[in-house]
Amino acid sequence: KWVVLFVLIFFLSLVVYHFASLAQPQPLPLPQSSSFYAFVPPLISDKKNSNNNDNGQFEAEDSxxxxxxxxxxxxxxxxxxxxxMNQAYADLNSTFDVFLEGFQVGDGTEKLLRHVLVVCLDERAYSHCVEVFPHRCFLLRTTGIDFSGERLFTVGDYLEMMWRRTEFLGSSLKLGYNFLFTDMDTVWLRDPFPRLIPDVDFQIACDRFNGNSSDTRNYADGGFKFVVANHRTIEFYNYWYESRLRYPGNNEQDVINKIKGNKYLNKIGLKMRFLDTTHVGNFCQRNWDITKVCVMHGNCCIGQDNKIKDLRQVLDDWTAYFSNGDRAREFRQPMNCWRSLRRQYNKERG
Incomplete structure (x- = not known):
C-alpha cells in the first residue's frame, strides 16, 4: 500500500510541474545566425531562397x-x-547634399555623421554615395524593380520601395542593432538623441502632436523613428511587414497608422511613443520654434525641387540664427512645398 501511495504522489508531482512550466512565459529566441537574409520574414524568405546559387552567394557577400x-x-x-536614398536623391545639388550639409552646420551634429549608414537602392545612388561619403554606404539589391527615379506616394514601385525599407530595418534589428531611422529629406540642426523618450521600444515622429506621447491618435510619420533591438520590436516589425497583405495598396506609414492601436501590440508588450513636433519638426506644421527644433522633415511636399528649395531655406534661416547671431530670426514657411500640395489638391478636384 505504501508503495502504491508513493507512486501516486510522485506521478501527481510530475503533472503539477508540467503544467506549472507551461504557465511560465516563454521568451522568443533571438536569432543567432549572421546571415542578413536569414532574418527576413517567411513571406519574403521563400522568394529569396528560390534564387540560384550564384545569387545566394552574392547575398552572403552583401551580408x-x-x-x-x-x-x-x-x-x-x-x-x-x-x-x-535612390538616384533621385543622389544627384548633384540634391537631397543628399542638403542632408549632409545639415549635419555640418548644426549644433553638435557633425560628430554624428560617423554613425550614419546610407542604404542605397540602386547602383547610381551607391556610386555617388561612396564618392562623397565613403565607408558608410550599403547597396540594397532588389531583383526586377528599378528604384532609381522619383516616385509618387501611390505608385506601385514607391510602395515596393517603402516596404523594402521596412523589411531591411526589421532585419537590422535581428542583427542586434538599435537604429534611429531618418528620411533623407530631413535636416539635423541639433542632436535629437537627448530628446528621445527613455525606456521605450519604438518611438516615432508624427505630423501633428496632440501633447500626449502615448496617444495612438497621433498620426505617425514613418520618416523619423528610434527603435531598440529586442524581441518585442522584432516581432512588431514582422507583424508590420506582414500587415501589408491585409491592406494592399497602402504604404508602410498608412499601415502603421492602421495597426498602431491593435491589441496584438499590447499582447507582445510593445511600448510605443510619439515624438513631440517641438523637437522633431516637419513641413506639415504651421509654425516652429527655432530655439528648440532638432530635426526638420521636408514632408507635406510634392516634387524634389520644391523640397530642396524649402529645406535650403531652413538651413539659411538656421545659419542666420545660429552662426550669424540673428536671434530674432525665425523659420520661414515652406511656401514651395505648400503650393505644390495646393496645386495637387486643385488638380484632383478637377
Whole structure:
C-alpha cells in the first residue's frame, strides 16, 4: 500500500510541474545566425531562397559587408543612424547634399555623421554615395524593380520601395542593432538623441502632436523613428511587414497608422511613443520654434525641387540664427512645398 501511495504522489508531482512550466512565459529566441537574409520574414524568405546559387552567394557577400558597416558605424550601445536614398536623391545639388550639409552646420551634429549608414537602392545612388561619403554606404539589391527615379506616394514601385525599407530595418534589428531611422529629406540642426523618450521600444515622429506621447491618435510619420533591438520590436516589425497583405495598396506609414492601436501590440508588450513636433519638426506644421527644433522633415511636399528649395531655406534661416547671431530670426514657411500640395489638391478636384 505504501508503495502504491508513493507512486501516486510522485506521478501527481510530475503533472503539477508540467503544467506549472507551461504557465511560465516563454521568451522568443533571438536569432543567432549572421546571415542578413536569414532574418527576413517567411513571406519574403521563400522568394529569396528560390534564387540560384550564384545569387545566394552574392547575398552572403552583401551580408558580410552590411555587418561590417553596422559594426564600424555603431555607437557604444550598438545604435546606428540609418537613412536611404535612390538616384533621385543622389544627384548633384540634391537631397543628399542638403542632408549632409545639415549635419555640418548644426549644433553638435557633425560628430554624428560617423554613425550614419546610407542604404542605397540602386547602383547610381551607391556610386555617388561612396564618392562623397565613403565607408558608410550599403547597396540594397532588389531583383526586377528599378528604384532609381522619383516616385509618387501611390505608385506601385514607391510602395515596393517603402516596404523594402521596412523589411531591411526589421532585419537590422535581428542583427542586434538599435537604429534611429531618418528620411533623407530631413535636416539635423541639433542632436535629437537627448530628446528621445527613455525606456521605450519604438518611438516615432508624427505630423501633428496632440501633447500626449502615448496617444495612438497621433498620426505617425514613418520618416523619423528610434527603435531598440529586442524581441518585442522584432516581432512588431514582422507583424508590420506582414500587415501589408491585409491592406494592399497602402504604404508602410498608412499601415502603421492602421495597426498602431491593435491589441496584438499590447499582447507582445510593445511600448510605443510619439515624438513631440517641438523637437522633431516637419513641413506639415504651421509654425516652429527655432530655439528648440532638432530635426526638420521636408514632408507635406510634392516634387524634389520644391523640397530642396524649402529645406535650403531652413538651413539659411538656421545659419542666420545660429552662426550669424540673428536671434530674432525665425523659420520661414515652406511656401514651395505648400503650393505644390495646393496645386495637387486643385488638380484632383478637377
Amino acid at each position: 558580410k559587408n552590411l555587418e561590417r558597416i553596422l559594426r564600424e558605424a555603431s555607437m557604444a550601445e550598438k545604435t546606428v543612424i540609418v537613412t536611404m
